[in-house]
Amino acid sequence: MSSAGNQFVTILEDIEHLSTKNCSARKPQGVVLHYTAGSDKSSVDWLTKSEESSVSAHYLIKGDGSIAQIVQDGMRAWHGGRGSWKGFSDVNSFSLGVEIVNWGYDGEHVPETVDRSSCVTLSGSSHSWFPFPEEQFQGIAKLLVDFKERWHIQPSLFIGHSDIAPGRKVDPGPLFPWERLYKEFGIGAWVDDLERELRFVELPQEGKEILWTQLRLSDYGYGCPLTGDLDKETQTVIQAFQMHFRPSLIDGKSDAGTRLILAHLVDLYCYGS
Known part of the structure; x- marks a missing residue:
């Protein structure tokens, strides 16, 4: 049996081919x-x-x-x-x-x-x-x-x-x-109430803000370095986050407002139900 250029069909010739109705197209996630x-x-x-x-x-x-x-x-x-x-x-x-x-x-x-x-x-x-x-x-x-x-x-x-x-x-x-x-x-993630009680996430201790931000961005889904420094790559990721969740100010800084939104997003969508 030849794949005839179709990578979804095996090129192996010494195997048995069976079939079933118990399958479907893959589900988008x-x-x-x-x-x-x-x-x-x-x-x-x-x-x-x-x-x-x-x-x-x-x-x-x-x-x-x-x-x-x-x-x-x-x-x-x-x-x-x-x-x-x-x-x-x-x-x-x-x-x-x-x-x-x-x-x-x-x-x-x-x-x-x-x-x-x-x-x-x-x-x-x-x-x-x-x-x-x-x-x-x-x-x-x-x-x-x-x-x-x-x-x-x-x-x-x-x-x-x-x-x-x-x-x-x-x-x-x-x-x-x-x-x-x-x-x-009701499409997508957003934070309606920034005064709600955080159940699973604590805000960072003084002096640990950058590493906390990097960790929480990673928790939420972003590919972010975990250096503890506000390096160029981290600023770029913060800007992407701000474009999505705080477009009124896109400066790449881990300010208190950005961290609060991030904390609630992680609390609601990563640990909450």
Whole structure:
């Protein structure tokens, strides 16, 4: 028996082949959100027609909120690249990839004809970011609710490309509506009450703040060094965390506000029920 180029069929010829009905496609465990940094047309071409890009995604959400499926849920799309989450380096193997048509930030890649009047500059960020229009938000919510109901995705496994690849990637950007998705549709992880009692996590002792932050980021899922120093890599991971959970200030510093949000997230989603 020959595999005929199919790596999912063994090339061994001296084995018995049986079959069973007791099997199914593999179940997605997480969702990674991206922006395309392009227009509707360029995004479709990039994801479906460019063999050189070696990029694909399970779904594309266009500017008007319409949704296109490109890769079946049970298949492995090529969207994550180098990165990790919760210790797993092959994020593509357990996640669904969703690309969202959005220019990201105002830069050389954005044509002069694109309207920049709605762009937002956030404290600590050197970029001016494009928001996600209402009709597109509704499309995002519709698809993510479907994932939650069909695949029972856990809250901390709705993540951004920047979460799995801090520094290398910044999408879906600090204007992605994580908080609104949580509050209106119960999608993803968020902290509503920063005054709630911490049950499982203690805030750091004075002088131990950096190592505590590194450990808690690792607990939550980020790939973070455990040096005890606020080195460049640690700052980059903190910035990724802030883009997701505290976009009002993205400075890469382990300040008290960042640590409090992190403590509650770990308490709720890593140790809580």
